[in-house]
Amino acid sequence: MxxxxxxxxxxxxxxxxxxxxxxxxxxxxxxxxxxxxxxxxxxxxxxxxxxxxxxxxxxxxxxxxxxxxxxxxxxxxxxxxxxxxxxxxxxxxxxxxxxxxxxxxxxxxxxxxxxxxxxxxxxxxxxxxxxxxxxxxxxxxxxxxxxxxxxxxxxxxxxxxxxxxxxSMGTSNAVILAIIMGAMIAFDMGGPVNKVAFMFGAAMIGEGVYTVMGPVAVAICIPPLAMGVATLLSPKKYSEAEKEAGKGAIAMGLIGITEGAIPFAAADPIRVIPSIVTGSAIGAAIAAMGKVGDHAPHGGPIVLPVVDNKVMFMVAVIVGVAVAAFMVNALKKEVQEEIIENDDPGEIDIEF
Incomplete structure (x- = not known):
């Protein structure tokens, strides 16, 4: 099975x-x-x-x-x-x-x-x-x-x-929905769970409901932006390859490509995934409370010109990125501290 x-x-x-x-x-x-x-x-x-x-x-x-x-x-x-x-x-x-x-x-x-x-x-x-x-x-x-x-x-x-x-939902239900969809967007970063939330938000645009895609658009860009910012805030906690990936992640986040966070999640899923899920859920909730709307089926700052309540959109993104970046860095150890020598000098163990 x-x-x-x-x-x-x-x-x-x-x-x-x-x-x-x-x-x-x-x-x-x-x-x-x-x-x-x-x-x-x-x-x-x-x-x-x-x-x-x-x-x-x-x-x-x-x-x-x-x-x-x-x-x-x-x-x-x-x-x-x-x-x-x-x-x-x-x-x-x-x-x-x-x-x-x-x-x-x-x-x-x-x-x-x-x-x-x-x-x-x-x-x-x-x-x-x-x-x-x-x-x-x-x-x-x-x-x-x-x-x-x-x-x-x-x-x-x-x-x-x-x-x-x-x-027919009220404001409170809209916030709960935004939290769920924000978490789904970040959970597998472009995978099937992410796509269910994205497609639902995009479908609502066709129905004239833009305040669903708004929180989704915020959540989409938080994982890559957060991981890029995290590498800048605590460079000692990331390998050279991850720091290079962080630069690309920021660029991808700006144009709404959630997959920019995948290299970090693949390397350290236990710390990265809960952090970006939390950040995206909080960012989406703030966007819902601010009645942020997105008229384009996409996310990230690139859609800012077609967003309703641009100030709250940016506030939601900044708060979500900050939460995810600080959370993942609080959970991570410095790279040097994670490498523990064993009895065989030709091998190393990685502590997770």
Missing amino acids: SNELKNLRTYLMTGVSYMIPIVVIGGVLIALSIALSGVEAGTGANVTNPILSKMLNIGVKAFGLMVPVLAGFIAFGIAERPGLAPGLVGGALANEIGAGFLGGIIAGFVAGYTAKWIKTWKVPTQLRAIMPIFVIPLLGSLVVGTVMYIIGAPISSLMESMTNGLK
């Missing part, structure tokens, strides 16, 4: 890893085009410049590929090349029926396991050559398409109910 759960996570992360560049392309281009065009009260973004309009369109098209790419490469991870086409088809259907991110995950697993099962069929020698390029993609697409049309309505209804529930 544990091996199977590990495999499921591996397949999911395969899809997420291929989706990340699409998220970056779409998010940054949309944010830049809107930021350079401005936002009008009551109407939101107003991109009229022809060049910026084309930039926005590129970003929107990239965002439209997120769910198909996610589903396609989940299926690819399970069944290799024969699973890719059914996964892409299932992801496109998830977009069409409004099932969104969760629907794409389901489509990827259905397509992948269907293709993997069909690969085990005993077929005549004459059919073997066309199985991976015709039979498996065709049958896999029919199966995943049928499943998506069956489950599409319930998933779409659930998302609609969540939207309506969010619109």
